Amino acid sequence: MKIAPSILSADFARLGEEVKMVEDAGVDYIHIDVMDGNFVPNISFGQVVVSALRPVTKLPLDVHLMIADPENYINDFVKAGADIIMAHVEATPHIHRVVQMIKAAGVKPGVVLNPGTPVEAIKYVLADVDQVLVMTVNPGFGGQSFIESTVEKIAELDQLRKEQGYHYEIEVDGGIQPETAKKCAEAGADVFVAGSYIYGADKPEEQIAALRAALN
Ligand code: DX5
Ligand code: ZN
Numbered sequence: 001m002k003i004a005p006s007i008l009s010a011d012f013a014r015l016g017e018e019v020k021m022v023e024d025a026g027v028d029y030i031h032i033d034v035m036d037g038n039f040v041p042n043i044s045f046g047q048v049v050v051s052a053l054r055p056v057t058k059l060p061l062d063v064h065l066m067i068a069d070p071e072n073y074i075n076d077f078v079k080a081g082a083d084i085i086m087a088h089v090e091a092t093p094h095i096h097r098v099v100q101m102i103k104a105a106g107v108k109p110g111v112v113l114n115p116g117t118p119v120e121a122i123k124y125v126l127a128d129v130d131q132v133l134v135m136t137v138n139p140g141f142g143g144q145s146f147i148e149s150t151v152e153k154i155a156e157l158d159q160l161r162k163e164q165g166y167h168y169e170i171e172v173d174g175g176i177q178p179e180t181a182k183k184c185a186e187a188g189a190d191v192f193v194a195g196s197y198i199y200g201a202d203k204p205e206e207q208i209a210a211l212r213a214a215l216n
Contacts, residue, residue, distance in 0.1 A: 001185065001215040002028035003208060004062050004171070006195035007053075008044060009142045015049070016056045022198065025205040026212075029062040029084070031173070031193045034077075036067040039091045040140035047073070047080040054081035062131075062191075064112065064173065066139045067091060071098050078105040086110030086133050086171075089121050099125050110171070114138065115147045119156050129168050131191070132157055136184070137174025142195040146175030151187045158188025178214035185215050 005027055010018035019030055032050060037043040050061060060083035067073060070087040071094055077085050085107050087098045095111060102109035110131030111122050115138055122132070134154055137144040150172075157170050171191035172184045181192050194211060201207045 001212075002169070002191040003211055004029035004031040004191055004193045005198045005204075005208075006031040006033055006142065006173070006193050007199075008033040009195035009199035011199075012045075015053065018199065019053055019057050019059075021204060022208065023057050023059055025208045027059065027208060029060045029191065030057060031062045031064060031195075032082075033195075034063060034065050034067060035140065039068040039088065040066040042140045047076045050077060050080035050082055060084060062086070062171075062193075064133065064193075065091070071101060074098065074101045074105065078102075078107050082107055084108040084110055084131055086112050086131055088112040088114065088139075090114055090117055095122065096125055099128050103128065110168075112139075113153065115150055119153060119160070126160065126164070126166050126168065131171055132168045133171045133173055134189070135174055136172050136176065136180070139174070143200070144175055146180040151183055154184055154187035154189050161188075176211075178210055181211055182214045 005022045035042050035044040062084045063082040065087050085102045089095045099109045108130040111129050112133040136150045169190045172189045173193035176194045177197045198204045198207045
């Protein structure tokens, strides 16, 4: 079970320290939410933040692109030092091309599903991806409530993985805290993104430990 804090809820004025703190607390990935104000109704930050964080941590940088036409920006995020790049299937007519571009650059490709998007939409790229990110809230903001109907989608992806011998990790993102993480884990999720649950607390290392305990 992997924990991936989302820096969207971190203190941007002290971003390097915020990343080191969760690394010291034993997390597995740093989740980086890129939003363009077009695909999602909010703007966060771009590739300069990825390159600024690259020398700060040894952890894999798990980049979640919430941007329209991600194919136009893959090379920028590769150069910035991303280890995993995930694109939304709803954000491009060319998800297959995007996955191949990421792979060809030597970075792990991932594909993302909004809560309203069925697994069927990514059927023909599942064999090629290292990660499937199931959005458990509608993307755009931290601190929203977990959408229960997404649990069934996690189970469907887990079953497909077993039946077809696919190698992807199932990642969940949005409204994750110990109780919702446990439900997702039982359905087959492997990677747990948490933003406000970790960074919104006084003692993030205690939140990480509580999340870890719920997953064991
Ligand atoms: C939402 C982002 C999430 C967000 C999660 O669009 O993709 O990664 O930071 O925030 P919480 O954990 O607060 O729901
Ligand atoms: Zn995210």
